[in-house]
Amino acid sequence: YIDIYTIDDYFYVTQDGEFRVDTQHESILKYCNYKNTSGTYKCNDYIEMTSCSVIYLLKTLKEKCKLEDDKLAEYVILWLSYKLNRHSPCSATNLNDFYTNHIEKNEYYNKKIKDDDTTTYKDIIDKKKDLMDIKEISKFSSLFSILSYLYYLFHGECLDCEKNWELATNFAEIFEDLIKDPNNIKGSLYTQILSTLSDDYNNLINKYGNKCSISQSISQLTPQNKPVESSLQTSEGTSSSSSILNTSIPGLSIFAIPKKIKDDDTTTYKDIIDKKKDLMDIKEISKFSSLFSILSYLYYLFHGECLDCEKNWELATNFAEIFEDLIKDPNNIKGSLYTQILSTLSDDYNNLINKY
Incomplete structure (x- = not known):
């Protein structure tokens, strides 16, 4: 996860819409298929960089972390979904289409991992390629982002326990919403990813949580044996x-x-x-908890004596990602109570960003 978080800063789009590549990390460029006549590599846009970052991440995690193939494929597919969601013009991109058009034919992607083996990185991804068909995969972007950042922070030289605690709380809140999702069915791809993220979070907290007295636990993953029909819910069974x-x-x-x-x-x-x-009658009101928590913390941070711009930027990004998921919710209907709350949180966020 540390390597996953680190690569996130290799390329990005600024708030002004300017595409930037950190020149300190140009090693990623050699995995692009865009070689110019001078023999140097140059990726000209976000799509191209996202494409070659997938190859770079596969190679780095395989060689450095010795990950099992299944886990390696899961992380890289989650990374691809997360990175495309970070950039608005790419957020609606179908993962399978992106994979086919920008990754599958990359020469580095199809090279043998070892000279004495026939396995390629393509073979590894193809075993888990069905994960790209999960239309809800973008729902995991916030968890994946927070988890990567937490691993990075716990391995840093200077611990910021307040920041770590806040991020752990955000992770737990988002996780609680996702396990209530009707797609959380035993044996489903949705539940497989949720299980991976849950295990990685628990491993992190169990190993490093005592450094900051963090014991923010998450609920046990108990998927349904089959989808639960909303018509079967009773007032006794919905303790919202x-x-x-x-x-x-x-x-x-x-x-x-x-x-x-x-x-x-x-x-x-x-x-x-x-x-x-x-x-109070909105059964989905708990979905707004993460947004409300992040927004409150952002207002607090912007009014503090010492600004931590990196922290503020990370929280603002988390807010935007969660908000994108919520506006796609079928309850977001003109005039509905759900939309009223979403509008209030949106206005308050925009007022904060415009002012500070």
Whole structure:
């Protein structure tokens, strides 16, 4: 994961839309099929760099980390999905189409890994190529990004425990949402990837969590034996955050909520909440937890005495990735309560970025 995170900075697109390649890491360029007449390699855009980064990552992880082929293929496919999602014009790209058009015929991709063996990197990916058919694969981008960054941070010279704790919390929150997804079915490709990310997170926390007193656990992965029909859900079986809130509010109303906000006014805090109490009935409200958490932390960081631009940029990127998933949700319907909350979080994020 450290190597995966490191390669992320090799090339990127700035907020102004400018494509940049870090000249310190030009070794990645030799895996491009774009060799000019002078004998040097030059990748001219994000697509080309993403293509050769897949070859570079395969070779690096195979030689340096000695990964098993199945795991190597999973990581590289997750990387490809994540990297394409990072750049808006590429976010809707079909992985199989990208693979066919930009990777499959790369000469380095089809070379033998060892001279005395017939195996190529293409053979390794082809064993897991069906992962590219998961239409929900972009849902894992945030987990993959956070996990890579956490591995990088725990192996750094200076530990920032506050940052590590925040990222671990974000990972756990996103994971909780993903295990509730109806695609989490025993034996499915969706569950295979979720299991890999879950195991890697637990291994990291078990090994390094005590350095920062992090014990942020995640729920055990218990996939359904078959898809659960929404019509079978009962009020007794859906212990969502909305039901918890509805249970809690009456208790609160006994105390502070009925009090007037101002002595010369009739408005109470209960009146304010009651105007939006229907939001508590949104069964998907827990999906917004990660966005709300990241946004709160970003506001806190931007108002601090010492700016950590790298941290802020990483959190802003996580916010954007999660937001992209949420706007694709079928509940995002004009005039719906779901869309109202999404709009509020979007406006607050844009106001923050525009100001700071």
